[in-house]
Amino acid sequence: MARVSIIGTGTMAKAIADVVGRSGGAVDLLGRDDAPVTGEIVVLAVPYGALADVVAQRGAQLAGKVVVDISNPVDFTTFDSLVVPADGSAAAELAEALPASRVVKAFNTNFAATLSTGTVGGQPTTVLIAGDDADAKALLAGIVTAGGLRAVDAGPLRRARELEAVGFLQLTLAAAEKVAWTAGFAVAA
Amino acid sequence: MARVSIIGTGTMAKAIADVVGRSGGAVDLLGRDDAPVTGEIVVLAVPYGALADVVAQRGAQLAGKVVVDISNPVDFTTFDSLVVPADGSAAAELAEALPASRVVKAFNTNFAATLSTGTVGGQPTTVLIAGDDADAKALLAGIVTAGGLRAVDAGPLRRARELEAVGFLQLTLAAAEKVAWTAGFAVAA
Numbered sequence: 001m002a003r004v005s006i007i008g009t010g011t012m013a014k015a016i017a018d019v020v021g022r023s024g025g026a027v028d029l030l031g032r033d034d035a036p037v038t039g040e041i042v043v044l045a046v047p048y049g050a051l052a053d054v055v056a057q058r059g060a061q062l063a064g065k066v067v068v069d070i071s072n073p074v075d076f077t078t079f080d081s082l083v084v085p086a087d088g089s090a091a092a093e094l095a096e097a098l099p100a101s102r103v104v105k106a107f108n109t110n111f112a113a114t115l116s117t118g119t120v121g122g123q124p125t126t127v128l129i130a131g132d133d134a135d136a137k138a139l140l141a142g143i144v145t146a147g148g149l150r151a152v153d154a155g156p157l158r159r160a161r162e163l164e165a166v167g168f169l170q171l172t173l174a175a176a177e178k179v180a181w182t183a184g185f186a187v188a189a
Numbered sequence: 190m191a192r193v194s195i196i197g198t199g200t201m202a203k204a205i206a207d208v209v210g211r212s213g214g215a216v217d218l219l220g221r222d223d224a225p226v227t228g229e230i231v232v233l234a235v236p237y238g239a240l241a242d243v244v245a246q247r248g249a250q251l252a253g254k255v256v257v258d259i260s261n262p263v264d265f266t267t268f269d270s271l272v273v274p275a276d277g278s279a280a281a282e283l284a285e286a287l288p289a290s291r292v293v294k295a296f297n298t299n300f301a302a303t304l305s306t307g308t309v310g311g312q313p314t315t316v317l318i319a320g321d322d323a324d325a326k327a328l329l330a331g332i333v334t335a336g337g338l339r340a341v342d343a344g345p346l347r348r349a350r351e352l353e354a355v356g357f358l359q360l361t362l363a364a365a366e367k368v369a370w371t372a373g374f375a376v377a378a
Binding site: 080081085086087120121122123152153154155156158159161162163165166168169172173176178179180183184185186187188189 | 269274275276309311312341342343344345347350351352354357358361362365368369372373374375377
C-alpha cells in the first residue's frame with residue numbers, strides 16, 4: 001500500500017488519516033512547516049487560501065507525486081459564491097501551479113465525520129475522485145476502498161468544477177441546518 | 190392543494206405528475222401545443238433546448254405563475270460541459286425571459302425513477318428547490334412533501350448554478366455506469 005503524506009492538522013486531515021490508517025497504508029500527518037513529504041500520495045488538507053503557500057514552500061518536493069486537492073474555495077465572507085473563476089476550479093489552478101505533479105480532486109464532497117464513520121445516510125461514504133491521470137486516481141481509489149469507503153471515478157480534472165459546486169452546495173445546506181455535518185450528499189450506486 | 194400544469198410528455202413529466210397525483214393535487218399534463226395552462230404552478234418538463242419555444246408560445250400565460258425549471262443544460266454532443274455561461278444557469282436565463290413569473294429550480298437533481306418510487310439509496314427522495322420567492326418555494330415544497338418526498342430549500346435562484354452542476358455530474362456518473370438511473374445523489378439530513 002502506498003505511503004500517504006497529509007499536509008494539514010485540522011479535522012479533514014485527521015479524518016483522511018483515519019481512512020489511510022484503516023487501509024493499512026502508512027501515513028505522515030505533517031504541519032505546514034514540517035519535514036519533507038515522503039509519501040507517493042500527498043494530500044493537501046489545508047484551506048483553499050493556504051494552497052499558494054504550500055505550493056511556494058513545497059512545490060519542488062511535490063514533483064512526481066500524486067497531489068490531492070480537497071479544498072472548497074468558498075467565499076466565506078458572503079457564503080454565496082466561490083472565489084475561483086466560474087469556468088475554473090481550485091484543482092485546475094493547483095494543477096497549473098504544479099505542472100510536474102499529478103493533481104487529483106477528492107474528499108471535498110465528504111464531511112469529515114462521514115470519512116471517519118464510513119457511512120452517510122445508511123450508504124457507504126463515497127469519495128468522488130476527478131483527475132486526468134488514471135493511475136493516480138486508481139492509486140488513491142485503492143486506499144479509499146481498502147479504508148472501507150467507496151471510490152467513484154468522477155471523470156477528468158475538468159469535473160473538479162462540478163465537485164466544487166457539490167461541496168459548496170453541501171456546505172451551504174449544513175450551514176443553514178438543512179443537513180447535519182455528519183450527513184449531506186450520499187451517492188447511491 | 191394547488192393545481193399543477195406540466196408542460197411536456199416525457200419521463201420526467203410523468204414522474205412529476207406521479208408526485209402531484211400522490212399529493213392529492215390536481216394535475217394537467219400538457220403537450221407543447223396544447224390548451225392554456227390552468228395551474229398556479231407550471232412545471233416546464235422539457236429539455237433545455239425547448240425552453241425558448243415555450244417562452245415564445247406561452248410567455249404571456251406564465252405571468253404570475255410559479256414556473257418550475259427542471260432542466261439540465263448539458264452539451265449532449267460532448268457530455269463534457271454545460272451550454273449556459275459558466276457564471277449563469279438555465280434558471281437564471283429563464284427568470285430573465287419571464288420577468289413576470291416566479292421561477293424556481295427543482296427536480297433537476299432527481300432521476301425520474303426516484304421521483305416515482307420515492308426513494309434513493311434507502312433515503313426518501315429529496316427535491317432541492319432554489320428560488321428567490323419564498324412563497325413560491327413553499328408552495329412547491331408543500332406538494333413535494335404531500336407527494337411523499339422530502340423538499341429542501343437550497344437557497345436563492347443563484348444556487349441553480351450549483352444544482353445544475355449536481356445534475357450534470359449525476360448524469361455523467363449514470364452515463365458512465367458509476368450509478369444506476371434509479372439511484373444517484375441522495376441527501377441525508
